[in-house]
Amino acid sequence: xxxxxxxxxxxxxxxxxxxxxxxxxxxxxxxxxxxxxxxxxxxxxxxxxxxxxxxxxxxxxxxxxxxxxxxxxxxxxxxxxxxxxxxxxxxxxxxxxxxxxxxxxxxxxxxxxxxxxxxxxxxxxxxxxxxxxxxxxxxxxxxxxxxxxxxxxxxxxxxxxxxxxxxxxxxxxxxxxxxxxxxxxxxxxxxxxxxxxxxxxxxxxxxxxxxxxxxxxxxxxxxxxxxxxxxxxxxxxxxxxxxxxxxxxxxxxxxxxxxxxxxxxxxxxxxxxxxxxxxxxxxxxxxxxxxxxxxxxxxxxxxxxxxxxxxxxxxxxxxxxxxxxxxxxxxxxxxxxxxxxxxxxxxxxxxxxxxxxxxxxxxxxxxxxxxxxxxxxxxxxxxxxxxxxxxxxxxxxxxxxxxxxxxxxxxxxxxxxxxxxxxxxxxxxxxxxxxxxx
Ligand SMILES: NC(=O)c1ccc[n+]([C@@H]2O[C@H](COP(=O)([O-])OP(=O)(O)OC[C@H]3O[C@@H](n4cnc5c(N)ncnc54)[C@H](O)[C@@H]3O)[C@@H](O)[C@H]2O)c1
Numbered sequence: 001x002x003x004x005x006x007x008x009x010x011x012x013x014x015x016x017x018x019x020x021x022x023x024x025x026x027x028x029x030x031x032x033x034x035x036x037x038x039x040x041x042x043x044x045x046x047x048x049x050x051x052x053x054x055x056x057x058x059x060x061x062x063x064x065x066x067x068x069x070x071x072x073x074x075x076x077x078x079x080x081x082x083x084x085x086x087x088x089x090x091x092x093x094x095x096x097x098x099x100x101x102x103x104x105x106x107x108x109x110x111x112x113x114x115x116x117x118x119x120x121x122x123x124x125x126x127x128x129x130x131x132x133x134x135x136x137x138x139x140x141x142x143x144x145x146x147x148x149x150x151x152x153x154x155x156x157x158x159x160x161x162x163x164x165x166x167x168x169x170x171x172x173x174x175x176x177x178x179x180x181x182x183x184x185x186x187x188x189x190x191x192x193x194x195x196x197x198x199x200x201x202x203x204x205x206x207x208x209x210x211x212x213x214x215x216x217x218x219x220x221x222x223x224x225x226x227x228x229x230x231x232x233x234x235x236x237x238x239x240x241x242x243x244x245x246x247x248x249x250x251x252x253x254x255x256x257x258x259x260x261x262x263x264x265x266x267x268x269x270x271x272x273x274x275x276x277x278x279x280x281x282x283x284x285x286x287x288x289x290x291x292x293x294x295x296x297x298x299x300x301x302x303x304x305x306x307x308x309x310x311x312x313x314x315x316x317x318x319x320x321x322x323x324x325x326x327x328x329x330x331x332x333x334x335x336x337x338x339x340x341x342x343x344x345x346x347x348x349x350x351x352x353x354x355x356x357x358x359x360x361x362x363x364x365x366x367x368x369x370x371x372x373x374x375x376x377x378x379x380x381x382x383x384x385x386x387x388x389x390x391x392x393x394x395x396x397x398x399x400x401x402x403x404x405x406x407x408x409x410x411x412x413x414x415x416x417x418x419x420x421x422x423x424x425x426x427x428x429x430x431x432x433x434x435x436x437x438x
Pocket of ligand 1: 006029158
């Protein structure tokens with residue numbers, strides 16, 4: 001393929017070095033004449049392991065050159081990759097000025113170019129940017145719509161500076177958001193030969209995945225550093241603890257606990273978080289990120305309450321009370337907190353949890369519920385059908401299969417507030433459906 005690359009920084013330079021290896025002809029474009037000159041001299045504008053040799057070889061083979069002539073670059077290519085910088089504004093929003101300029105100038109050339117062209121945004125931008133901001137500018141300046149010899153794609157870059165050439169050859173996955181089918185096909189042709197899964201999704205999802213990857217990486221580093229600092233204060237080697245911690249690929253380094261849904265609770269997580277915070281306080285080690293965990297969890301319960309309360313004080317049927325399905329343990333269950341909140345605010349509440357039977361509650365579990373919801377027996381119903389009687393709003397914390405079938409059978413005319421994410425609830429035919437994170 002013939003590819004133009006706008007922005008010869010870390011991202012653009014690595015693409016210039018590696019795409020010719022896949023058999024493509026590449027033209028780099030930058031407003032900085034030194035970067036253009038360096039590429040044409042066969043040198044890399046950025047320092048990265050292995051990049052100098054690749055750029056020199058590509059220039060020698062006639063597969064790579066650079067220019068500041070936008071028109072020549074667009075006319076001489078079928079795909080344009082945009083990897084200009086998106087630095088932070090003073091209010092921390094990304095400055096998209098350079099992206100706007102490049103899109104407008106590419107569009108202006110496309111207005112007089114016959115044939116199909118694919119415009120690919122690679123700079124990191126907030127969700128919605130490609131569709132809401134880039135698309136109208138591109139279509140207006142090109143004088144044609146996406147689908148009419150024009151594709152617009154968002155394809156995030158996951159490389160890490162320092163190992164970017166290696167990362168190019170071994171991507172964790174290739175994520176492509178496109179506004180038409182031809183955009184996906186162009187990216188599949190461009191990356192043909194690289195390993196890893198090729199993911200077709202929307203531009204908004206692709207933009208969000210890239211943002212969240214960086215936020216998650218930052219969160220992992222902060223977690224390891226805060227944990228390591230408390231451990232050091234306890235006379236331990238934080239690296240040793242984290243080494244063993246990371247060997248658990250079932251619960252720790254895995255998709256476990258990464259499914260958006262309702263708040264955490266139960267007899268262990270809140271208690272252990274509080275215990276670790278107490279330890280940090282005792283050792284006088286400030287850990288602001290971990291100290292925010294409980295507030296964040298409470299804010300999530302507030303969000304669930306607001307979703308229910310938004311439509312006034314209605315009759316509410318709550319499915320699930322224990323902290324997770326399949327147990328009657330209600331200690332520190334966020335659903336108990338939510339139920340308490342609804343009762344305190346005067347909601348008419350009925351509850352169904354197949355595993356919770358007041359007559360069978362014992363010990364700490366009974367003490368907890370006697371303290372938090374003393375009249376639970378009056379709120380609990382024996383069957384899903386009973387809890388649904390008169391209900392205007394159905395709140396699903398968790399529900400077994402029979403309960404889910406009853407919810408679907410009784411959904412018509414009612415609102416469902418879904419904290420669980422069971423797929424079938426979404427298409428239940430409820431008058432209104434809202435999920436907590438979807
Ligand atoms: N650096 C990384 O590791 C990395 C990784 C993934 C994604 N990203 C994202 O990719 C984007 C680029 O990052 P970078 O680190 O390569 O940036 P960079 O600052 O190193 O390079 C940006 C380049 O764009 C050029 N430029 C600016 N305006 C231009 C224009 N109108 N026409 C042509 N060129 C123009 C600049 O001269 C510069 O050479 C950013 O959105 C960044 O967040 C960066």
